[in-house]
Amino acid sequence: MEIEKTNRMNALFEFYATLLTEKQMNYVELYYADDYSLAEIAEEYNISRQAVYDNIKRTEKVLETYETKLHMYSDYIVREQIFAEILAKYADDTYLVDKITILQSLENE
Amino acid sequence: MEIEKTNRMNALFEFYATLLTEKQMNYVELYYADDYSLAEIAEEYNISRQAVYDNIKRTEKVLETYETKLHMYSDYIVREQIFAEILAKYADDTYLVDKITILQSLENE
Numbered sequence: 001m002e003i004e005k006t007n008r009m010n011a012l013f014e015f016y017a018t019l020l021t022e023k024q025m026n027y028v029e030l031y032y033a034d035d036y037s038l039a040e041i042a043e044e045y046n047i048s049r050q051a052v053y054d055n056i057k058r059t060e061k062v063l064e065t066y067e068t069k070l071h072m073y074s075d076y077i078v079r080e081q082i083f084a085e086i087l088a089k090y091a092d093d094t095y096l097v098d099k100i101t102i103l104q105s106l107e108n109e
Numbered sequence: 110m111e112i113e114k115t116n117r118m119n120a121l122f123e124f125y126a127t128l129l130t131e132k133q134m135n136y137v138e139l140y141y142a143d144d145y146s147l148a149e150i151a152e153e154y155n156i157s158r159q160a161v162y163d164n165i166k167r168t169e170k171v172l173e174t175y176e177t178k179l180h181m182y183s184d185y186i187v188r189e190q191i192f193a194e195i196l197a198k199y200a201d202d203t204y205l206v207d208k209i210t211i212l213q214s215l216e217n218e
Binding site (some may be wrong): 095 | 124125127128175178179181184187188191194195198199204205208211212215
């Protein structure tokens with residue numbers, strides 16, 4: 001499995017998992033986050049490997065569609081970059097470091 | 110119509126409109142953003158006032174469910190508050206004002 005694809009799916013999953021069905025959530029999490037093979041998931045849920053594959057492919061599209069519509073992940077990337085730049089430049093300014101830390105913690109809820 | 114409810118629905122609509130169907134989008138926008146009455150929307154779309162009402166009530170629930178799951182609006186409120194505090198304290202720091210301005214523009218895409 002490509003590492004880039006895996007990272008992206010894990011990131012999109014972080015943002016949009018709540019919008020998925022329980023089945024979509026389980027398969028995608030096992031496959032991308034827990035590194036199960038399709039065959040292992042198929043065995044776990046007692047369905048065909050093809051059915052698992054089709055479901056995961058559909059869920060990938062669903063996640064990408066949410067990102068196209070809401071761009072929570074791409075906005076997060078831009079914000080994190082700017083937060084890092086501010087923290088680097090104002091490392092000695094406790095007021096500002098505190099504020100940026102609050103902003104960062106908001107991203108990880 | 111309560112002004113608070115109207116403001117909240119307009120705000121949630123800003124964030125989640127892309128997840129609504131075209132019909133949901135149209136009715137909610139006419140009702141909350143353009144201040145049409147239920148009767149006016151009913152006439153415009155040639156359906157009953159009750160059907161418009163039911164559809165709008167359902168869409169309100171859909172929007173609140175998205176907010177519960179994704180909290181884009183409540184996160185936005187917290188960030189805007191912190192951005193305002195930073196801008197007030199560092200009004201003379203052009204570097205920081207520029208960075209915060211970029212962060213704010215991201216919210217309005």
